[in-house]
Amino acid sequence: MISAKVLSYFKSVFAVTIIAFGLSACSAQAEHHGNKKDIVQIAASNPDFSTLVAAVKAAGLVETLQGPGPFTVFAPTNEAFAKLPAGTVEALLQPENKDKLIAILTYHVVPGKVMAADVVGLSEAPTVQGSTIAIDTSNGVMVDNANVVATDIExxxxxIHVIDNVIIPQ
Structure with a gap:
């Protein structure tokens, strides 16, 4: 009999594989047609990032993330947002919490284009928010407390690098 923990792990791995495949397909299709999408368009084209897209809109960051950049976004999935304590996402989307939401979202963005091959050589990276994120490559790649589960979605x-947890600045 498979334990609930093992089953949950396999479901997570399967979901991440589907997300990565979908994002790669979206990116490849856009490149094939010569009209590569920007970061927001790629996220908006995948339903697994609907919470992230809603948060980016509520924070007023759409135009910024559609700007010339380049940006490296560590993008949490809906499943990552669901791991936050109950009511957290709803509270962050309220207009009175816009500054906090902006701080959290910009903590997921590193200036410049940092590909997976570059991340492996780093132990930290400065974020647009102003703090530094920790990078650990000793067992896969982790950014703060989040595993990087898909990489190099151009x-x-x-x-975009997909992560399995929302990272919060200190």
């Missing part, structure tokens, strides 16, 4: 203005 956009016209940078790159």
């Amino acid at each position: 956009a016209s203005n940078g790159v």
Whole structure:
């Protein structure tokens, strides 16, 4: 009999594989047609990033993340947002919490285009928010407390790496 923990792990791995495949397909299709999408367009084209896209809109960061960049975005999935305590996402989307939401979202963005091959050589990286994220490559790649589960999804203005947790600045 398979334990609930093992089953949950396999479901997570399967979901991440599907997300990565979908994002890669979106990116490859856009490149094939010569109109590579920007970071926001790629995220918006995948339903697994609907919470992230809603947060980017609520924070007023759409135009910024559609700008020339380049940006490296460590993008949490809906499943990552669901791991936050109940009511957290809803509270962050309220207008009175816009500054906090901006701080959290910009903590997921590193200036420049940092591909997976570059991340492996780093132990930390400065974020647009102003703090530094820790990078650990000793067992896969972790950014703070999040595992990087898909890499190098190229956009016209940078790159997206998918993570399995929302990272919060100190």
